[in-house]
Amino acid sequence: MAKRIDVKDLNIYYGDFLAVADVSVDIEPSSVTAFIGPSGCGKSTFLRTLNRMHEVVPGARVDGTVAMDGVDLYGEGVDPVAVRRSVGMVFQRPNPFPTMSIAENVLAGIRLNNRRISKGDAQDVLERSLRGANLWNEVKDRLDRPGSSLSGGQQQRLCIARAIAVKPQVLLMDEPCSALDPISTLAIEDLISELKADYTIVIVTHNMQQAARVSDRTAFFNIAGTGMPGRLIEVDSTATMFSTPREKSTEDYISGRFG
Numbered sequence: 001m002a003k004r005i006d007v008k009d010l011n012i013y014y015g016d017f018l019a020v021a022d023v024s025v026d027i028e029p030s031s032v033t034a035f036i037g038p039s040g041c042g043k044s045t046f047l048r049t050l051n052r053m054h055e056v057v058p059g060a061r062v063d064g065t066v067a068m069d070g071v072d073l074y075g076e077g078v079d080p081v082a083v084r085r086s087v088g089m090v091f092q093r094p095n096p097f098p099t100m101s102i103a104e105n106v107l108a109g110i111r112l113n114n115r116r117i118s119k120g121d122a123q124d125v126l127e128r129s130l131r132g133a134n135l136w137n138e139v140k141d142r143l144d145r146p147g148s149s150l151s152g153g154q155q156q157r158l159c160i161a162r163a164i165a166v167k168p169q170v171l172l173m174d175e176p177c178s179a180l181d182p183i184s185t186l187a188i189e190d191l192i193s194e195l196k197a198d199y200t201i202v203i204v205t206h207n208m209q210q211a212a213r214v215s216d217r218t219a220f221f222n223i224a225g226t227g228m229p230g231r232l233i234e235v236d237s238t239a240t241m242f243s244t245p246r247e248k249s250t251e252d253y254i255s256g257r258f259g
C-alpha cells in the first residue's frame, strides 16, 4: 500500500556542508509529487534522504524527521536496508545489471534480499512486475535475453519493473527520463500516472512540461548562491504552482526566466 511521508525540519549535510536547510513538507499517498528547481539546489540530495540513500556517502547525515505513515525513518533501531526495500528508486540513467537476463534483472531485488522463492512464484512476480511497468508484451518472448539488449526506454521500464518487484510503498525517481527519447519519455510518463494508484511517487525533473503533465503537487527548491544551502521555497498543487504561485522566484523559474 502507498504510504504518506511527512518531513519535518530536515537539514541535510555532506560533512560540515549544509546542502539543504530546513525542509518541511507532506507527501500524500498515491500521488505524484515533482521536485523542481535550478541545478545544485538539492533536489537529488533531498530525494535520497527519503530512502536513507544519502548516508551512503561518507560523512553525509541529516537532522530532523522523515516519517513514513508516522514512523521516523531515522528513528532508533530502524534498519536502513529495510527502508530501501520499502522505498524503491529509479535513477537518471537506466542501470540494468548488464550480464543478467531480463528475468534475472526483475528478480534481482528479491534474490538480493535472500528471499527464497519458488519457480511458480518467481514467474508470477516476473509477469506482475513487467506488466506493471508496461513492458510485458514487448519482452515476454525473450525473458532470457540480457537486460542490456533492450532500448534505453525499455531498459528504464525494466528498472521500474525491478523496483516494483519487491513491492515498495514509495517510488523515488531521479530524472527518470533525462536519458530517453520523447516517445520513451511519454511511455514512462503514462506509466507514472498508472503507478500512482498503488505507490506514492516522488520525481525530480528539470522538465517543466513533465512536472505539469505527471504530478499532482510540485515542490520548488532554490539556492541563494554557491556554498549556500538549498531551500524548499514553495509547495502546492501543480495547477496552482503553474498558474498562481505565491513566490516570485517560483514564477520566474517556471516561466524559464532563470535556472
Ligand SMILES: Nc1ncnc2c1ncn2[C@@H]1O[C@H](COP(=O)(O)OP(=O)(O)OP(=O)(O)O)[C@@H](O)[C@H]1O
Residues within 6 Å of the ligand: 014, 019, 037, 038, 039, 040, 041, 042, 043, 044, 045, 046, 057, 230
Ligand atoms: N556526494 C556529495 N558530496 C558532497 N557534496 C555533494 C555531493 N552530492 C551533492 N553535493 C552538493 O550538494 C548540493 C546539492 O546537490 P544536488 O545534486 O542534490 O542538487 P540538484 O538540485 O539535484 O542538482 P541537479 O539539478 O544539477 O542534479 C550541491 O552543492 C552539491 O555540490
